[in-house]
Amino acid sequence: xxxxxxxxxxxxxxxxxxxxxxxxxxxxxxxxxxxxxxxxxxxxxxxxxxxxxxxxxxxxxxxxxxxxxxxxxxxxxxxxxxxxxxxxxxxxxxxxxxxxxxxxxxxxxxxxxxxxxxxxxxxxxxxxxxxxxxxxxxxxxxxxxxxxxxxxxxxxxxxxxxxxxxxxxxxxxxxxxxxxxxxxxxxxxxxxxxxxxxxxxxxxxxxxxxxxxxxxxxxxxxxxxxxxxxxxxxxxxxxxxxxxxxxxxxxxxxxxxxxxxxxxxxxxxxxxxxxxxxxxxxxxxxxxxxxxxxxxxxxxxxxxxxxxxxxxxxxxxxxxxxxxxxxxxxxxxxxxxxxxxxxxxxxxxxxxxxxxxxxxxxxxxxxxxxxxxxxxxxxxxxxxxxxxxxxxxxxxxxxxxxxxxxxxxxxxxxxxxxxxxxxxxxxxxxxxxxxxxxxxxxxxxxxxxxxxxxxxxxxxxxxxxxxxxxxxxxxxxxxxxxxxxxxxxxxxxxxxxxxxxxxxxxxxxxxxxxxxxxxxxxxxxxxxxxxxxxxxxxxxxxxxxxxxxxxxxxxxxxxxxxxxxxxxxxxxxxxxxxxxxxxxxxxxxxxxxxxxxxxxxxxxxxxxxxxxxxxxxxxxxxxxxxxxxxxxxxxxxxxxxxxxxxxxxxxxxxxxxxxxxxxxxxxxxxxxxxxxxxxxxxxxxxxxxxxxxxxxxxxxxxxxxxxxxxxxxxxxxxxxxxxxxxxxxxxxxxxxxxxxxxxxxxxxxxxxxxxxxxxxxxxxxxxxxxxxxxxxxxxxxxxxxxxxxxxxxxxxxxxxxxxxxxxxxxxxxxxxxxxxxxxxxxxxxxxxxxxxxxxxxxxxxxxxxxxxxx
Ligand SMILES: [Zn+2]
Numbered sequence: 001x002x003x004x005x006x007x008x009x010x011x012x013x014x015x016x017x018x019x020x021x022x023x024x025x026x027x028x029x030x031x032x033x034x035x036x037x038x039x040x041x042x043x044x045x046x047x048x049x050x051x052x053x054x055x056x057x058x059x060x061x062x063x064x065x066x067x068x069x070x071x072x073x074x075x076x077x078x079x080x081x082x083x084x085x086x087x088x089x090x091x092x093x094x095x096x097x098x099x100x101x102x103x104x105x106x107x108x109x110x111x112x113x114x115x116x117x118x119x120x121x122x123x124x125x126x127x128x129x130x131x132x133x134x135x136x137x138x139x140x141x142x143x144x145x146x147x148x149x150x151x152x153x154x155x156x157x158x159x160x161x162x163x164x165x166x167x168x169x170x171x172x173x174x175x176x177x178x179x180x181x182x183x184x185x186x187x188x189x190x191x192x193x194x195x196x197x198x199x200x201x202x203x204x205x206x207x208x209x210x211x212x213x214x215x216x217x218x219x220x221x222x223x224x225x226x227x228x229x230x231x232x233x234x235x236x237x238x239x240x241x242x243x244x245x246x247x248x249x250x251x252x253x254x255x256x257x258x259x260x261x262x263x264x265x266x267x268x269x270x271x272x273x274x275x276x277x278x279x280x281x282x283x284x285x286x287x288x289x290x291x292x293x294x295x296x297x298x299x300x301x302x303x304x305x306x307x308x309x310x311x312x313x314x315x316x317x318x319x320x321x322x323x324x325x326x327x328x329x330x331x332x333x334x335x336x337x338x339x340x341x342x343x344x345x346x347x348x349x350x351x352x353x354x355x356x357x358x359x360x361x362x363x364x365x366x367x368x369x370x371x372x373x374x375x376x377x378x379x380x381x382x383x384x385x386x387x388x389x390x391x392x393x394x395x396x397x398x399x400x401x402x403x404x405x406x407x408x409x410x411x412x413x414x415x416x417x418x419x420x421x422x423x424x425x426x427x428x429x430x431x432x433x434x435x436x437x438x439x440x441x442x443x444x445x446x447x448x449x450x451x452x453x454x455x456x457x458x459x460x461x462x463x464x465x466x467x468x469x470x471x472x473x474x475x476x477x478x479x480x481x482x483x484x485x486x487x488x489x490x491x492x493x494x495x496x497x498x499x500x501x502x503x504x505x506x507x508x509x510x511x512x513x514x515x516x517x518x519x520x521x522x523x524x525x526x527x528x529x530x531x532x533x534x535x536x537x538x539x540x541x542x543x544x545x546x547x548x549x550x551x552x553x554x555x556x557x558x559x560x561x562x563x564x565x566x567x568x569x570x571x572x573x574x575x576x577x578x579x580x581x582x583x584x585x586x587x588x589x590x591x592x593x594x595x596x597x598x599x600x601x602x603x604x605x606x607x608x609x610x611x612x613x614x615x616x617x618x619x620x621x622x623x624x625x626x627x628x629x630x631x632x633x634x635x636x637x638x639x640x641x642x643x644x645x646x647x648x649x650x651x652x653x654x655x656x657x658x659x660x661x662x663x664x665x666x667x668x669x670x671x672x673x674x675x676x677x678x679x680x681x682x683x684x685x686x687x688x689x690x691x692x693x694x695x696x697x698x699x700x701x702x703x704x705x706x707x708x709x710x711x712x713x714x715x716x717x718x719x720x721x722x723x724x725x726x727x728x729x730x731x732x733x734x735x736x737x738x739x740x741x742x743x744x745x746x747x748x749x750x751x752x753x754x755x756x757x758x759x760x761x762x763x764x765x766x767x768x769x770x771x772x773x774x775x776x777x778x779x780x781x782x783x784x785x786x787x788x789x790x791x792x793x794x795x796x797x798x799x800x801x802x803x804x805x806x807x808x809x810x811x812x813x814x815x816x817x818x819x820x821x822x823x824x825x826x827x828x829x830x831x832x833x834x835x836x837x838x839x840x841x842x843x844x845x846x847x848x849x850x851x852x853x854x
Contacts, residue, residue, distance in 0.1 A: 011146070014142060018048050019051075023044060023046050023149055023152065046140070050092035050095075060143040062137045065103040108751075113128050113196070116720070127271075145190040145324070151194050152185045155180070156179070156180045159176075162201055163197070165194075165195060166260065167260075168221070170183065189317065200228055201227065202227065206222040206244075220263050221263070222264075224243075226266075230267070249344050254418060260317065265284060265306070269286050270753055271284070275305050277316055293686055297650070300351070303342060315330045319422060319429075321430060326377060327390070367396075373393060374393060374458050375457055377432050387793050388834070405450070420438040420442065461484035461486075463482055477525075490516075505562040533551075534548070540567060540571060556576065560573070560596075560597045566606070570606050587852040588852055590613075595637050599644070621848035660698045692717075701732040707730060728760070730763065731763025745760050765803075785831070793830075817838070
């Protein structure tokens with residue numbers, strides 16, 4: 001087994017041997033403000049039982065140095081028992097006490113204990129991120145989710161700092177320039193859920209209380225933190241409002257008091273993911289602290305994440321999957337609860353299910369059509385597999401399937417099942433059958449067939465209406481046809497739509513039914529007049545690709561914007577996008593829909609995804625010889641809509657960003673330059689800092705900005721975010737030198753932190769610079785294996801996915817990819833999976849271009 005990896009077999013064996021009683025962890029972080037200090041002192045004391053005295057096992061630890069290892073009072077020689085990844089433990093007793101004293105490294109990749117220095121004020125900030133297995137970068141432990149134990153943290157840090165961890169602190173003691181924070185023991189939790197956040201964070205405190213059914217009162221102290229230099233942008237009130245709404249809602253639904261005492265939400269810099277559900281100490285990416293105007297869709301997205309993480313306090317933290325195969329047990333639920341909670345908790349975000357249908361499920365459809373797709377319940381052999389499975393299946397498809405399950409067993413049975421599951425497995429670990437048992441009891445239904453069809457197979461079905469009419473235009477038979485490798489039971493609503501007198505496309509019939517097998521007849525439709533549009537998954541109850549009959553497709557081509565129901569419209573847009581991706585609708589036809597109807601789209605989240613998808617359609621799916629023409633049409637449309645939008649509105653901002661992403665011609669570039677320089681103006685459009693950077697990026701990629709100008713903009717915004725944006729702009733400049741510098745900064749050194757790796761990669765590949773980056777295809781394939789071996793998995797994943805030549809949409813790129821895959825059958829499976837997915841995107845683009853050529 002490779003050193004850093006841990007296999008499921010090893011974890012199972014260890015769980016069979018060991019039971020952990022407690023952890024005591026002391027971290028001395030007082031060296032953190034000194035940039036020369038690469039490590040911190042970590043001391044772990046683990047009390048644990050072994051089922052077979054005399055047996056051997058190991059603890060996990062990724063550390064540059066181990067000072068001492070003591071097992072049951074025996075000093076072990078670190079040089080003999082520590083190999084850089086594991087501490088070998090031989091001759092275990094029935095009850096054991098292990099003490100490991102190590103020097104652990106501050107991280108710059110967001111894995112383990114990340115250290116960040118704020119360019120604004122020079123302050124240092126720390127936070128941990130451990131999922132799936134990086135607690136071992138900070139302290140010695142048994143790094144697997146099913147060895148839960150109470151953790152007691154003690155943290156020494158600079159006197160001016162605050163420290164947050166999973167539990168409340170019991171005391172703070174000053175010693176010279178430092179203070180030592182002693183935290184209360186946690187409830188039994190998994191290693192990946194432990195957390196420490198330390199630094200001079202700005203904090204806003206609040207409080208939640210609730211009367212419980214037994215008459216007692218539950219008190220939850222709340223805190224929200226961010227860096228000091230972001231305090232002026234921090235709308236903690238809005239975050240805490242959603243937090244309280246969520247706490248009300250989940251207490252109602254789950255009927256189990258929040259089990260982790262206090263609830264801190266820390267917004268932290270250079271965070272790799274959206275957020276992490278550490279019990280009592282949730283961490284979020286600080287881009288959720290909005291420095292410039294954002295649309296309501298961004299606020300909705302953040303509120304969704306707040307509720308997603310909160311749902312995890314029960315699904316994931318209180319009850320945790322045994323191993324990463326059942327990651328969906330927590331992620332699918334939390335993803336579902338994010339949207340469900342936005343509506344149910346009475347937040348102001350009412351379009352949560354529209355966003356889910358249109359954006360979240362697009363991620364699932366994409367992932368589920370890769371050759372690497374997998375069942376929702378996955379086969380996770382080891383930690384590298386686990387790392388890649390935080391994907392569109394585990395989150396979005398799982399959530400969509402739970403939405404279908406709610407439609408299938410009913411809401412009450414679903415939530416009653418969840419309540420039983422929490423009570424039965426409190427602070428325990430579970431597998432699929434544990435949840436099913438609870439749901440079968442409460443629904444009275446046998447869920448084996450449903451589970452086999454939905455959770456244990458992969459792939460997405462297409463549902464297509466088949467409409468047969470008589471000479472009078474009345475339906476004689478309506479049927480729903482199902483395609484796909486595995487045919488599934490679908491609870492669906494079929495919507496029938498017609499034009500009303502004013503021309504709006506409105507629903508005139510609604511039929512709810514169970515679809516099963518390849519063809520399901522809908523007898524209720526017979527005798528009705530033939531509708532203009534049949535929508536087979538109206539209300540978005542099931543997970544499928546929606547297809548259309550010829551008449552319905554013609555209706556959409558001429559009148560998609562006339563669909564008045566925003567969810568139905570979002571579904572129609574999503575279906576059109578899937579047709580385009582599947583090379584069944586030419587990209588220019590999809591773009592024609594956008595050109596004609598996007599201006600009427602009222603839902604801001606849907607509009608923003610249309611903008612992204614239109615840009616992808618142009619860059620990847622349109623025939624190359626039509627690209628310039630298509631780009632010009634999109635940019636003209638963007639400018640027209642930008643000028644027509646209500647001044648100061650979200651729609652105006654979204655169209656301004658779209659103009660920036662499509663502007664290529666001199667006139668449009670000049671307009672952006674004018675808006676930046678103050679010589680141009682669009683009524684109501686605030687060209688604030690984030691928008692300025694978007695304009696600079698466009699100008700840089702088009703060769704209309706100099707490094708000096710980018711430097712001047714950075715002086716104006718010398719912040720962490722400004723630095724990332726400037727790096728991206730420099731990497732986007734259309735010169736061989738800029739490309740070589742970006743490539744080298746990422747590939748030839750591991751000095752760059754995660755955020756700047758991402759910025760370099762994002763700037764490097766620009767759609768209008770295909771020739772400039774074509775020469776990097778061969779070097780890319782040459783470096784894959786060494787990158788995978790030498791870099792941390794987080795950074796390696798970014799390089800492999802980010803530098804793949806996705807814009808070189810030519811057969812020879814596909815051939816080069818196949819040559820690498822054929823020549824490297826023994827490469828790490830997780831690396832092959834990433835390359836296979838990139839290859840599939842490329843092959844899809846080639847098929848779509850072929851379709852677009854006609
Ligand atoms: Zn989650």
